[in-house]
Amino acid sequence: MRKPATYLLALLLLAAAPARAQLTIEIIGGGANQIPVAVLPFAGEAALPQSITEIVEQDLTRSGRFRALFVGGVSPLPTEPAQVNFADWKSRLADALVIGQAHRLPDGRFEVRFRLLDVLKQTQIGGIAFTLTAAQVRLTAHKIADYIYEKLTGERGVFSTRIAYVVKQGTRYELRVADADGQNAQSILSSSEPIMSPAWSPDGTRMAYVSFQNKKPILFVQQLSASKQPAPVANYRGSNSAPAWSPDGKTLAAVLTRDGNSQIYLMSADGSNLRRLTTSGAIDTEPFFTPDGQSIYFTSDRGGSPQIYRMAASGGEPARITFDGDYNVSPRVSPDGKTLAYISRISGRFQLMAMDLESKQIQTLTDGQRDESPTFAPNGRIILYASDIDNRGVLAAVSSDGRFKQRLGIQAADIREPSWGPFMGN
Amino acid sequence: MKKALSVACILTLIYGCASTPAPESQPAEPQASPAPPPAAPPSAAVKPLAPSTVQSDSVKDGTLAKRSVFYELDKYDVRDEYRPTLQAHGKYLAEHRSSKMLVQGNCDERGSREYNIALGQRRAEGVKRMLVLMGASESQVEPVSLGEEKPRCTEHGEGCWSQNRRSDMLYGGEY
Numbered sequence: 001m002r003k004p005a006t007y008l009l010a011l012l013l014l015a016a017a018p019a020r021a022q023l024t025i026e027i028i029g030g031g032a033n034q035i036p037v038a039v040l041p042f043a044g045e046a047a048l049p050q051s052i053t054e055i056v057e058q059d060l061t062r063s064g065r066f067r068a069l070f071v072g073g074v075s076p077l078p079t080e081p082a083q084v085n086f087a088d089w090k091s092r093l094a095d096a097l098v099i100g101q102a103h104r105l106p107d108g109r110f111e112v113r114f115r116l117l118d119v120l121k122q123t124q125i126g127g128i129a130f131t132l133t134a135a136q137v138r139l140t141a142h143k144i145a146d147y148i149y150e151k152l153t154g155e156r157g158v159f160s161t162r163i164a165y166v167v168k169q170g171t172r173y174e175l176r177v178a179d180a181d182g183q184n185a186q187s188i189l190s191s192s193e194p195i196m197s198p199a200w201s202p203d204g205t206r207m208a209y210v211s212f213q214n215k216k217p218i219l220f221v222q223q224l225s226a227s228k229q230p231a232p233v234a235n236y237r238g239s240n241s242a243p244a245w246s247p248d249g250k251t252l253a254a255v256l257t258r259d260g261n262s263q264i265y266l267m268s269a270d271g272s273n274l275r276r277l278t279t280s281g282a283i284d285t286e287p288f289f290t291p292d293g294q295s296i297y298f299t300s301d302r303g304g305s306p307q308i309y310r311m312a313a314s315g316g317e318p319a320r321i322t323f324d325g326d327y328n329v330s331p332r333v334s335p336d337g338k339t340l341a342y343i344s345r346i347s348g349r350f351q352l353m354a355m356d357l358e359s360k361q362i363q364t365l366t367d368g369q370r371d372e373s374p375t376f377a378p379n380g381r382i383i384l385y386a387s388d389i390d391n392r393g394v395l396a397a398v399s400s401d402g403r404f405k406q407r408l409g410i411q412a413a414d415i416r417e418p419s420w421g422p423f424m425g426n
Numbered sequence: 427m428k429k430a431l432s433v434a435c436i437l438t439l440i441y442g443c444a445s446t447p448a449p450e451s452q453p454a455e456p457q458a459s460p461a462p463p464p465a466a467p468p469s470a471a472v473k474p475l476a477p478s479t480v481q482s483d484s485v486k487d488g489t490l491a492k493r494s495v496f497y498e499l500d501k502y503d504v505r506d507e508y509r510p511t512l513q514a515h516g517k518y519l520a521e522h523r524s525s526k527m528l529v530q531g532n533c534d535e536r537g538s539r540e541y542n543i544a545l546g547q548r549r550a551e552g553v554k555r556m557l558v559l560m561g562a563s564e565s566q567v568e569p570v571s572l573g574e575e576k577p578r579c580t581e582h583g584e585g586c587w588s589q590n591r592r593s594d595m596l597y598g599g600e601y
Contacts, residue, residue, distance in 0.1 A: 194575035196539055210543075215528075215601055216570035217543055239547045239571045242540045255544065257569075261551060262544035283544040299541055305500075306541055327500075329538040343538060350537060372538060391582050417539070 034067040035095050035152055042100035043077040049134045055141035059159040064404030069094050086122045094119045096152055109133050116148055125151050158377045162421040164198040168414040182408050199243045200421040208243035217241045219254055233271030244287045253287035290333050297331035308342055334380040341374040341383050352385055365402040375420045386416045489514035495553055497591040502548040504556055515595055516560020526598035529553045529569045534587035546571030553593045
């Protein structure tokens with residue numbers, strides 16, 4: 001199933017990797033009904049510090065929704081629709097064509113313009129001009145890819161969003177934030193003690209996470225722009241963990257043991273205004289808000305084995321959601337509220353499942369041994385999760401219909417606990 | 427001062443022993459940790475290390491050197507074989523009200539990290555409850571969870587997993 005072209009690309013990425021370990025991506029399953037698109041190099045693109053169209057093409061291919069066509073040998077490169085030989089692209093079976101130009105401005109910045117063309121109708125679908133600095137080439141490429149993705153699929157693209165994950169390298173733990181393609185990784189926290197459960201605030205400016213730096217789980221909320229770790233938001237007796245944001249970003253749900261067993265509490269994002277949500281004699285953990293903020297899904301062993309339940313965020317009686325098997329954990333609701341992703345233990349293997357919340361139909365999305373910690377892309381199309389190869393942690397992604405799979409790994413490091421960030425305002 | 431240091435070394439030795447993982451070939455009952463070596467210096471001459479650290483004369487009792495409780499998969503109940511150990515620690519805490527203890531619950535690497543935090547907490551909580559039954563006071567013992575985050579044994583198989591499903595008892599000054 002592996003596609004030679006993308007595999008080669010992964011190798012190239014590896015070869016070009018700077019000293020700092022970057023995520024590399026390997027596509028391991030094909031998607032159906034891919035849109036054939038030709039991304040022509042932008043005229044004058046060589047003036048940029050890196051190729052913008054290469055990144056656009058990689059983004060589109062990696063989404064599983066597009067097939068990039070060979071674009072070599074086109075000279076001169078068209079910059080206006082009138083210069084395009086549509087008949088030629090039609091014979092090459094392209095549905096869409098991307099053309100553009102780039103040049104340096106007198107002030108040292110760059111201007112990039114591109115147009116997205118419909119080959120069959122021989123018309124322009126749209127286009128944008130960007131003014132950018134050298135440091136903004138990657139982000140601009142991701143925005144162009146987002147635009148193309150949205151125009152051609154009718155859904156919002158996630159290429160310019162970010163992901164967070166935890167890397168364990170030797171005895172060091174790092175919480176990193178990277179572009180959705182795994183590039184441009186930046187460490188926001190480094191510790192000799194474990195870090196887990198990163199959760200983006202809905203506006204993408206803050207990260208909640210659990211740190212063991214004081215020898216037990218303590219909950220923090222850190223501004224991504226801040227260089228220092230703040231004071232904890234929950235540091236009560238026992239354990240403090242499993243943070244989840246309400247959709248309005250004002251409330252955190254978390255699991256505390258200050259009153260005995262693991263129970264779900266709500267608090268303001270700064271830790272104030274603490275109130276208890278669940279009152280069971282069992283384990284209640286892994287809260288997750290529904291997109292409307294009205295309900296919370298969580299894991300509880302109140303029925304004798306860990307299962308997923310739902311309750312109103314204002315309190316009340318929980319309803320049990322999962323019934324198959326004796327281990328169903330880590331509930332995450334899709335951004336449209338229609339799908340529940342979770343982890344199920346089946347014959348000793350931990351696999352990613354998706355439940356259609358209306359029909360209650362369940363689909364097994366992965367066939368790994370130890371798949372964990374699912375997180376939806378903000379457009380709901382992809383689920384990122386933690387997996388392992390040869391007992392080394394890697395990140396993997398699967399389309400929410402289960403058809404398209406990818407693996408992301410860093411050489412010689414253990415990578416886990418992914419969290420996909422929100423859409424950022426344009 | 428010199429004496430105090432050497433006592434510290436011996437204590438480290440004893441606890442070091444107690445927390446050394448059993449060899450993989452052993453069954454899931456690593457309770458058979460070696461008995462502490464006989465304390466060399468006469469206990470009468472020993473000065474207490476720190477107010478909250480376990481007193482050296484009590485450590486001579488082999489039961490107190492045992493610091494771990496092991497569990498079956500998904501379980502958190504304390505099996506009967508660990509009662510004598512917990513009884514000894516409960517008694518010690520009852521007799522030394524200024525002593526503090528941290529109970530760390532651990533899980534094997536499988537399953538949800540957050541659920542394992544909760545499961546480890548439950549294991550630690552169960553040990554605490556028993557210690558309180560045996561005479562310790564509520565405020566002396568803090569149960570916390572390390573989940574699957576701090577495995578003692580890092581191989582990937584039941585030989586290791588059975589050692590990692592564990593609660594450890596640490597006295598003040600030891601953590």
